[in-house]
Amino acid sequence: MRTILFPTDFSEIANNAFVYALNIAKSIDAKIYVLYSFLEPVLSATHAGQPELLGEVYQSIELDQFEVFRKKSQRLHEIAEHENLNDVELIFLFEEGPLPFVVQRLVKTEKFNLIVMGTHGESGFLSKVIGTNTVDVIKNVQNPVLAIPPHAKFQGLNKAAFTTLFRDKDKSALKEMIMMANATGSKIDCVHVLKNETVNQVLLHTEAWKHEFPNEEINYVLLDEVESVENTITTYLLENNIDIFAVVKRNRNWFDRLFTNSVSNNLAFHSKVPILVFHEEK
Template sequence: MKKILFPTDFSDTANNALVYALRMAENQNATLFVLHAYEMPVISATANPVMVQDVYKTIELSNFENFKDQVPQIRDIAKKHNLDHVPMHFILEEGFLNTILKKRVKEEKIDLVVMGTNGNSGLDKKLLGSNTANAISSLDIPVLSIPHDAIFDGVDSIAFSTLFKTQDKAILDKLIPIAKGFGATVKCVHVSTTKNKIDPAVVKSWEENYKGEPVKFFVVESNDIEKAIFDFLDEENIDLLVSITRSRNFFEKLFTSSMTKKLSYHNYVPVLAFHEE
C-alpha cells in the first residue's frame, strides 16, 4: 500500500478523517493524495455566453483561492499530530466526486481511499448514505470511511467479519501488516446462525494457519447478523471494523440513518471495506 487518496471539503468532518488518513499513510509508508472536487452550477442555455464564461471563471478562481488557503491548514493539522513527515500531494479538480475518485484511483494507481462521513452537511452530502455504498461498490480498492465522531486514539483492536471462506484469507493477509504497524490485534468474528452453522474444524484450521500472528478468532451465535457484529464492536472495544463487500446490503444498512440510530456506536467506529477477491 503506497498511495492513499483522501477527498476533502475542508469541513470538521473531513479534517477529523484527515488524521486517520495520515496515520494510515504513516503506518504503510505511503503518500497521501489530498483531493478537493467541486461542481460547476448548471446555467440556462439561453443565458448570455459571455456572462456564463465569466461566472465559470469566477467560480474556478474562487475554488482555487479557497484551495490555496486550505492547504496550509491541512499541513498544520499534520504538524499538530506529529505527522508532517508524511508526504502529501494536493489535487484540485472540477467534476462529480465519484467520477473523479474513479479517475484518480486509476491514473494514480491508488491503493486505498479514506473519507469522512457525517450526515448533516458538507462532505457527507456527497459521501454518506447510498453514495458511500456506491463509492465502496464502484471502486476496485478498499475504502476506509471515518464517522464524524471517531477520534483517533491509536488502533488496538481490529474486527474482521469473516465467513471463513478461502478468499477471506487474502484479506486477512493484507490486514496483518496493518495491524502490526499499529501494534493491534485482528479479531476475526463469524456470526453462526441457525441455518448456517460453522464447522469447528474449519475454525481450528484457521487458528493453526495463523498461529504466532496477532490474530484471534470468535464465533458468535445469532440470527441477527448485523446486530451481532455491532454488539461485538461494543463488547471488544473495536477501533476499526473490516468487512468484505460480498453484497451491498450490509453497507446500505450500515450507512442509513435507521441503522445508525439503532447502532449508535457506529458513530465512532471507522469501517474499512474490501472487495471479495
C-alpha cells in the first residue's frame, strides 16, 4: 500500500490541503500519515520557580499540546466524512520538534510516496509564495512534495503540466506523474521552453519520449522563451487552466527563480495552483 505524509497545524489552509491528500490517497490506494509537530519552549530553572518543577512544566506543555492534537484530529475525520472519503486510512503522528527536522526523521524510517502540505505565507518572497516550512521540507528531503496554496479548491485533477529539459534524469519523475495522472484521470502537458536549440532538435527528444511512453496520453508543448524561462512557464500555466504543476527540482538557483521572477504572474498563479516538486535523480 502506498503512503502519504500530511503535516498539519490544523489551520483552515492545512484543512483545505487535506482534501487534496484525501482524494489523491483514494485514487492511488494510499494511507495518510497525519503529522502534528510542536515546539517546547526553552525554559530555565528560574522560570519554573524550582529546578525540580521544570520536568513537570514540560510535561504539562506536552499534555496541553496533545489535547489540542486530539481535539483537532476529530475535525479531519469530519472532513473525510463530508467528502465521502472516510474509507481512507488515517494514521496520526504526534511529534516534538521543528517540522522540517521531524519530517526528515520520519522519512528515514518510513517510505512515503508523497508529502502533501498546505502553504503559509511568512517572511521573504519565496516563503510568502509557498511557505517557510514547505520550502524547508522541499529542500531537505528527497520525497516528492505537493504544495497546496491557500486559494486552491479541489475540483478534480483534470490537467497537469510537467516541465522538462528532456533529460534522462527527468524520466523517473514523469513516471510518477503518469501514475498519478492515470489514477486521477488527468491529462499531462509535457512543457519545454526553447532556448539555444532548434525546434527540430527538440522534436527528436519528443519522438524518443513518445516511443518510451507509447501508451500514455501526453501532449508535448514547446514554447518560445519570453523574457525568461520562468515567466514563459508561469504564463502558460495561467492561460491553460492547469490543475497541478509538476517540476523537477534540478538546483536551488533554478528552483528559487521559478518562484521569484515575474512577481505578479507568480502571485496569481501560486495562490491557486498546487505545485508538485520532484527531486532530480542522483
